[in-house]
Amino acid sequence: MPHKFITSLIPNYQNLKDGKVFLGLALLSVCLRFPFFFRDYIDRDESTFILMAQSWVDGHLPYTQLWDLKPPLVFLFFSVIIYIFGKSFLAIRFFGALVVAVVSFYTYKTGKEVYSARIGFWSSLGCVYLLSLFGSLQGVMSEHLSMLFFMPALFLLLKHRKAGWFFIAGILLGVSLMMKLNLAYAVIGMLLWVFGISIFERKARRGFVRIVFLGSGIILPVVATFLPYLASGIPEVWMDSVIRAPLAYSNDLQSSVLNVLPLVAVLLLFGMICWKKKWIDFSDPKVLLLTAVLAGVVFSFLKSGKVNGHYLMQLYPMLLILLGIALSHALRHRQIYYPLALFLAVSLPVESYIELANIIDNKRKHGTYYNGEGFTVPDFIREQKLNSEDVLFFEYHIGYWILDASPPSKAATHPSNICRQALYPYFENPRKNALEELEYLLDSLKPKTVVTRKEKSVFDKEYVEEDAYVRSYLSDHYRLAGTVGRAEIFTRLKGH
Structure with a gap:
């Protein structure tokens, strides 16, 4: 009986409507993250973004009054929220939950485009969990914001072949770069994929046009962030803060590449097993694009010698799709025990349950849900x-x-x-x-x-x-x- 009840909750994948999928993901995201809406700070970076944003709202361009290493559009996200809603943790965290929902929704769309609606659906659910739990991920991080624009761009490259769509995808990628520069290596992987696919299809000229449109779109947001500094007569502030400082920081890092090798080994082992078992067709152009993106992100980790928990958010959407494809083949002739899936879904958000108890206790003792x-x-x-x-x-x-x-x-x-x-x-x-x-x-x-x-x-x-x-x-x-x-x-x- 419980098994039948649980299986009745599984949707008809072919009849899924985009609107309902997004609303479901948004509801799940808000539920998982709601207890953390009242926390003072979850990660130092998030607090810094808020300070930088407030300075911008007060009339100071980023890097002129206060300073941080991140690109400027990270601060713009927070600035808009503060400008409209004032000093509201609830507003910042609520829109952070919606960001997770959008990233997960485009994980669904991408998974559906690459393989099937079923793979996209389960990958999107996993994405909400992995972008909301374990460590500092309950805050609003630059990785969340960069993937907010990166995943729609990835979907557009998979879905469309007209040059205009490549231009729009390029704009989205440019915005994502102005939120997280290490994605440049993933973008390079995308450009190589576009060129390689065009050569394979014997349409080199069309591939060149696509790259021009994609590259033009990427450059546009980058230039847009530079113009206010140029107009203010301080172009060197943008160059130093957005370009030179991250390069200097990357060169100055004392971390060893050995810190990233365990992750590389796991991913390579996963890829080799999937290739040998023929669970994933790596000759499929769409799978190749996901692989190129993953390789670019991992290369950025290797270059810095660091891989923190929140860095992995840039891997999760693509990795979940590939994992879903592999599992669909590995478990093809085995019965899926859905009660186990339900148990995991309910038990994984332990941090959310603990935080919910904390805010209730804080309200009882101090008269406010806000804590920390x-x-x-x-x-x-x-x-x-x-x-x-x-x-x-x-x-x-x-x-x-x-x-x-x-x-x-x-x-x-x-x-x-x-x-x-x-x-x-x-x-x-x-x-x-x-x-x-x-x-x-x-x-x-x-x-x-x-x-x-x-x-x-x-x-x-x-x-x-x-x-x-x-x-x-x-x-x-x-x-x-x-x-x-x-x-x-x-x-x-x-x-x-």
Whole structure:
């Protein structure tokens, strides 16, 4: 009986309507992510995007007042929401949930185009889960936003052959690049695919036209982000921040390519098994495009020597489609036990259940669903009448937004950037290294209030000297005004 009930929920794949699929994915995304709508911050990057966006809303072009390493259209997404809805975490997180729904919907459309509606449907469901759970993915990350435009572009390349559609796809790819530059390698893979398919079809001239239209579309958003800086007479700010700084950061990374090799080994093993078992036809041009995109993204990981959990969001849509195709062949003659699928669907969102319990408990104890030190530290600063304008956050820097304050220097916009001294030349920082920046922040600006995290290094563990300097300086010139959750709030001693 339970098995029959569950199988009755499985849709008729051939009769699926796009509107209903999107609404279902949007509902699932909102349900999975809703408990995190009330969290102060989920990832440091998201907090930084909000600060950069607020600066833009206040009339400052990105990189002119505050600074971060990401391309400018990431900040535009947040700026539009803040401009319309004000300082609303609910609005930011709700639109983040819709972003996940759109990415998943185009995963469905792509899977349907590559193989079948059935593969597209299950891949899209998996996409909602993988883009919403496990680690910092409940926040709104640059990977989410870049895939919001990348996946529709991928679908258009698979679906259409007219040059006009290639131009539209190019515009979408250009927008995605201005949100996440590492996708350039995936875009190169797409260009090679377009050219290769045209040669195979003996239509080289048509392939050249397609590449011109695709490339023209890609360039258009890039140029559009440059024009405001050109009009303001500061084109070097765009060049330094959008192009030169990411290149310098990539070259300065101390991570080893060995960190990425386990992922590469797993993907290669998966590909070899699928090829040998003939579960996936890698001669299919559409499958080749997915493979080229995957290869481009993985190459970007290898180049940086890093692969964090949220980086993988750029792999999930394509990988889920290929995995779905492989499983459809591997399980062709086996009965699918749908209750197991239902059990996984219900049990996987453990983080959501825990967070839901947290916000209910927080409402009972403190009268608000909003929770986290990003809210409680500003409340403490106000209640204790500490200085809320002259403040330095080494942690929980979303507190600047809550307090209507601003980071005291460009380097301090994202606390981690203080130790990324290779980036200093690209935002015209007169200090030469992290210790000089810290001396400027603490001993020259002398902030009245400083916030750190209790029992944790101020910076990553490799920055021993910088951490020692901060702790020593706080010990000599500040007193601990209080502890709120995991946050320590220091106030400057009189005469210091």
